[in-house]
Amino acid sequence: RKEVEQDPGPFNVPEGATVAFNCTYSNSASQSFFWYRQDCRKEPKLLMSVYSSGNEDGRFTAQLNRASQYISLLIRDSKLSDSATYLCVVRGDDYKLSFGAGTTVTVRA
Amino acid sequence: NAGVTQTPKFRVLKTGQSMTLLCAQDMNHEYMYWYRQDPGMGLRLIHYSVGEGTTAKGEVPDGYNVSRLKKQNFLLGLESAAPSQTSVYFCASTPETGYYGYTFGSGTRLTVV
Numbered sequence: 001r002k003e004v005e006q007d008p009g010p011f012n013v014p015e016g017a018t019v020a021f022n023c024t025y026s027n028s029a030s031q032s033f034f035w036y037r038q039d040c041r042k043e044p045k046l047l048m049s050v051y052s053s054g055n056e057d058g059r060f061t062a063q064l065n066r067a068s069q070y071i072s073l074l075i076r077d078s079k080l081s082d083s084a085t086y087l088c089v090v091r092g093d094d095y096k097l098s099f100g101a102g103t104t105v106t107v108r109a
Numbered sequence: 110n111a112g113v114t115q116t117p118k119f120r121v122l123k124t125g126q127s128m129t130l131l132c133a134q135d136m137n138h139e140y141m142y143w144y145r146q147d148p149g150m151g152l153r154l155i156h157y158s159v160g161e162g163t164t165a166k167g168e169v170p171d172g173y174n175v176s177r178l179k180k181q182n183f184l185l186g187l188e189s190a191a192p193s194q195t196s197v198y199f200c201a202s203t204p205e206t207g208y209y210g211y212t213f214g215s216g217t218r219l220t221v222v
Contacts, residue, residue, distance in 0.1 A: 004151070034210050043199055043213035044152070087151070089210070095140055095159070095203070096167070097211060101151040 003027060006088050006100035013078050014108055020074040021103045023088030032091040033064055035073050037084045038102065044087055047073075078107045111135050115200050115214035122190040122221045130185040130217050132200030138212075139205040141183040142167075143175065145196040146216075152199065158183055190221045 006023040013019045025033075033050035048055065050062040050071055061074040071088055088100035113134045122128055132141065139160050144152040154167030158177040172194060174186045183202075187194060197218050201211040 002151075008149070036210070041197075041216075043215050045213070046210040049210065096142075096154060096157065097152075097201075099144075099152040101149055 002100075003098040004088055004090050004100040006103050008101060008103060010104040010106055012106045012108065015078055015080060017078050017107075018074065018076050019078055019105060020072060021086070021105075022070050022072045023100045023103075024068075024070045025088075025090045025098070026069070027090065027092055027098075028066075028069060029093055030090045031093050033062075033071050034089040034091070034097075035060075035062055035071075036087040036089050036099075038087055039084050044089075044099075047086070075105070078105075080107050080109060083107045113200055113202055113212050113214035115198075115217050117217060118215065119218045120220070122187075122219065124190060124192060124221060126190050127186070127188050128190065128219075129187075130198055130200075130219075132183045132185070132202075132214055134181055134183075134200075134202040134212070136202065136204075136212065137180070138202035139180075140203045141177065142201045142203075142211065143173070143183065143185045144199045144201065145169065146199060147196050155185065155198075190219075192221045195219060195221045 035047040036044040037047045038044045048057045054063045059076045063072045085102040142157040143155040156175040161180040200214040203211045
């Protein structure tokens with residue numbers, strides 16, 4: 001079983017729509033959680049950290065459920081520029097990151 | 110304000126050739142990592158370093174060697190390249206705490222023919 005699993009999508013949504021997707025992780029001792037964004041053929045860039053109480057950053061909302069070991073990301077009022085692959089990332093207690101394979105989101109005009 | 114710099118950006122190797130990928134960071138980060146990314150696989154950790162002079166194996170270390178002689182540099186070597194090593198390689202670094210995620214280089218696209 002992969003350490004981090006994501007629905008690969010693609011999620012194809014119109015501008016202004018809300019889109020949400022999850023990932024699950026297998027290591028219950030995981031310490032930190034992140035969402036990264038990766039544009040085609042570019043390096044991953046940190047979108048936001050995910051805190052236990054849930055957190056927002058503008059149009060993005062992240063939730064963590066430790067009991068069920070899943071993380072979610074919700075994007076409100078989608079923009080064309082939100083089109084990307086979103087990577088769910090989990091850090092163990094050894095400072096190593098484990099990456100999901102990514103969820104592809106395409107926002108259409 | 111360079112962050113993490115990887116060289117080269119692109120390379121084509123013949124099977125059996127060797128090469129070294131260089132990762133340099135100017136943020137005084139303790140931890141450095143080499144990942145490879147293949148379609149549908151996500152990023153997989155090859156080797157990592159928790160400080161100058163230290164290295165450790167990651168998830169997929171076979172066929173690669175690394176060195177961290179200086180804190181700011183982390184080198185990834187392929188001694189005898191194989192087509193299975195065709196991939197995009199990313200270097201990343203983080204401060205010791207690692208709580209704020211990693212900073213990635215722009216990647217090296219390697220093709221082995």
